[in-house]
Amino acid sequence: MVKTALEEYAFLIPLLPALAFVITFFFGKKMPSGGAVVPILAIAASFIISLVITLRLLANPEEVVSQSYSWFAVLNIGILIDPLAAVMLSMVSFVSLLIHIYAVSYMSHDPGKPRYFAETALFTAAMLSLVLSDNILQFFVSWELVGLCSYLLIGFWYEKPSAAAAAKKAFLTTRVGDVMFLTGIILLTSDLLKLAGGFQDGTYLLRFDEIFSYIPQLSALQANIFGFEVSHLTIITLLFFGGAIGKSGQFPLHVWLPDAMEGPTTVSALIHAATMVTAGVYLVARTFPMFIAAPESLMVVAYLGGFTALFAGTMGIVMNDLKRVLAYSTISQLGYMMLGLGMGSAIGLEAVGISIFHLINHAFFKALLFLCAGSVIHAVGTQDMRELGGVGKVMPITAVTMAIAALALAGFGIPGTSIGTSGFFSKDAIIEAAYIFGEHSNNWIPYLFSIAAALLTSIYIFRLIFMTFTGKPRSDYHGHESPAIMTIPLSILAVFALVFGGLTQTGFMAFLEETFVNTFVNLDIGSLAGIGGYELVEAAGHEPLLVLWIPLIVAVAGLAVAFVIYYLRIIKLGPLASMKNPVYRLLYKRYYQHEIYTEFFSLGIIYGVVALLTQVLDVIVDSIVEGIGILTVGISEELRRIQTGVVQTYATALVAGVSLLIILVKLIMEVL
Known part of the structure; x- marks a missing residue:
């Protein structure tokens, strides 16, 4: 009976926001607030359905929701809600709902309200469809629709040349990754047809369970590239990862993300927290069995993710634009998520748990950071931190909630206890996994990347807090606290940024580990790791006490540095923060990208x-x-x-x- 109810209503999760898009687009001008109530109600219904399904899956994670319908005879359209999809559906719909409520006030004076709410509803529908997909082709179609919506929303104020240029830059840059992703799908399809002897009646070759069943045979296929024998599975997964590099802003295709700030702040919150950038991380997590069976693929993911985390952090410490600091923060945190997935070469399926755990926690505190930034910009009319200062006195709720988000981003908590912000539990888990990997392989580069990035994270986020909310005003702005329709979503997100990680860390990891062991797929990750040549660590969780405390130590050190320089102002940066300083100029110019x-x-x-x-x-x-x-x-x-x-x-x-x-x-x- 439970399963029947799940299967009956699951298809409505993406369909309701899609219908809201149609209604708002055609009739929004005749409705109050540009028709905002329609997508809000639709997304609220999607969240309720997603939450009910997630709660039922928690009780029995093996009984996943799976539906498939024939499409052009040999292809299919389908729905898959397993533990991985369930937590993503709940997060995307919940965060999107709060952002839409907040946007009613934020966009109240914009003449393009109907178009805005129509496009954000379609954006949410596309992301929910992507998460629900049970096959790689449907996944790609939704993936492209997400990219289209991001183009429309980044260029929402298309009258501004900078916004139009940013939209084109985002679209073209992500297309590079998308072409790689599509190439991977074509190569995968060709190999599957060869192995299966063509399309078979009643079998959907591109469905994830079918793909996973052919992993050993795909790994055995070899290609000669520059004199080296390379597994087809390695080529396919690296092409998939190429798509993730574009969508999730990994080096070197990260350059579109900071420019995406040209859209409304609520769009930035959607892109950077709930949709778009998380799609690439989800792709690697969804196809994790392929990655762990592909020699060297996870190492590429780990190295590129760790480097991206550090690389973006170095630019975040010199930005003066409120939203650009947060944009580089997003790139850095996405790097952490990829680093966590790459650590699957040492810790196996646990890597999916820690990476997605950080993705969910990041969604809460990053949406909060962007909405707080939007609250400041909405009230004072500028986003240049050099013109702010003292905002906390006139915007106390915004200041407190943003400080909570900053603590979560920096990862403040007490190791060995359940006391800490959400970011503390997930980011520290990734850093500890990098330590286990280093101890296991004697390769410490990913761990060093993660520690250095943690220090920079603390410096740039508390630099933002002190420059914006403390001290005296550095310009003649007339600030005021935002209305309740904006501060209530801030307060809700602040609660989640504070307590979600501590309340769910144990159960979340165990729940996610059921993703690839259920009625839809039943895989032995250990044997797949053997195919990929990875030796998994069996005795994890007994790291030295100092290792557990190092992330907190560097977070406190970063806070101290920012406090001394930007609050007490004991240290004058002077020539150091000048364009005459070649290091500062290199960072400020963003490495001349x-x-x-x-x-x-x-x-x-x-x-x-x-x-x-x-x-x-x-x-x-x-x-x-x-x-x-x-x-x-x-x-x-x-x-x-x-x-x-x-x-x-x-x-x-x-x-x-x-x-x-x-x-x-x-x-x-x-x-x-």
């Missing part, structure tokens, strides 16, 4: 090559056209000489032509 990517590569090389080819083609086409013209004129001149005007000449030519035709026809008839 714009100059390298846009001016050198895009405009210099790509545009230069296209311009050269255009000129060459123009010359070729012009030559052909001129040649045809000359030939036509020449033939015309010759034909004109034949046109004598003498009737006898024309009659002679006609008789000769008919005679030749008769002779030709007779010869052909004799041959046949």
Whole structure:
């Protein structure tokens, strides 16, 4: 009976926001607040259904919700809600709901309200559809729809050239990853057809359970690349990871995320917390059995994730724009999530648990950070931290909730206890996994990346807090606390940022570990790790006490540095924070990524090559056209000489032509 109820209503989770998009888009102008109530009610219903399904799965995680319907005979459209999908559905719908409620006030004076709420409803529907997908093709279709919605929302204020440019940059940059993802799907499909002997009736080859059943055979297929034998499974997973690099802002395709701040702050909160950027992490988690059976793939994930966490943190400490600091924070935290998944090479399936746990906790405190930033911008009219200061006196609720989010982001808590912010329990788990990996493999680079990134995280977020909310105002702004419709969502998110991690850490990990052992799939992760050449650690959880305290120590050290410099102002940065300082200039210029990517590569090389080819083609086409013209004129001149005007000449030519035709026809008839 329970299973019937789950299967009956699961399809409504993405469908309701999609219907809200249609209604709001066509009729929003005639409704109060631009039709905001329609997507709010739809997403609230999606959240209730998701929560009920999650609670029922908690009681019996093996009985997953699985539906599949035939599509073009050999493909399928389907729904899969297992522990991994359930927690994602609950998070996406809940955070999106709070952001939509907050946006009623934030967007109240914007003339494009109906379009905004229609697009955000579609954005939420696309992300929920992605999470629900039971096959890789449907996953990709939803993935592309998420990308389209992000383009529309980043460029929401398209009248601004910077917003239009940011939208195009996001769309084109993520397309690079999407092409890699699609290439991986094509290669996977080709291999599956080869192994299965073609499409079989009643079997959906692209469904995740079918894909996972062919993992050993896929791993056995080899390709010769530059003289090296590489498993097809490694190639496929790295192509999948290429898609995740684009969507989840990993180096080097992270450059679109900071520019995505050109959209409304509520859009930034949606993209950076609940949708879009989490899609790449979810892709790697959803296909984790393939990654752990693919030699070297998880190592690439770990190294790139750890480097991204550190790389983004170095830029976050010098940004002066409130939202850009948070944007680089998002990139850094996404790096942590990828690092956690990469640690599956040592800790196995537990890696999915710690990474998704951090994803969920991050959604709460990052949505809170962005909405608090939006509250400040809404009240004072600027997002330049150099013009702020003293905001906490006029916006106490915003200040307190943002301080809670900062503590969660920095990971404050007491090791060995259940006391701590949400970020403390998930981020520290990833750092401890990196330590286990280092101890197990004698490779300490991921661990060093994670510790250094934790220090920078604490410095840049408390720098933001002290520059914005403490001291005296540095400009003549007239701030005021935001209305209740904005501060209530802030308060709710603050509670989750404080207590969710401590209340759920044990049960969450155990629940997520059931993702690949249920009625839909039943995999032995240990044997798959053996295929990939990974040796899993059996005795984890007994790290030295100092290892458990180091993340907190560096978090406190970062707070102390920010406190001394930006609150007490004992240390004057002076020449250090000047463009004359080459290190500061390098960080402030974001490692000259714009100059390298846009001016050198895009405009210099790509545009230069296209311009050269255009000129060459123009010359070729012009030559052909001129040649045809000359030939036509020449033939015309010759034909004109034949046109004598003498009737006898024309009659002679006609008789000769008919005679030749008769002779030709007779010869052909004799041959046949």
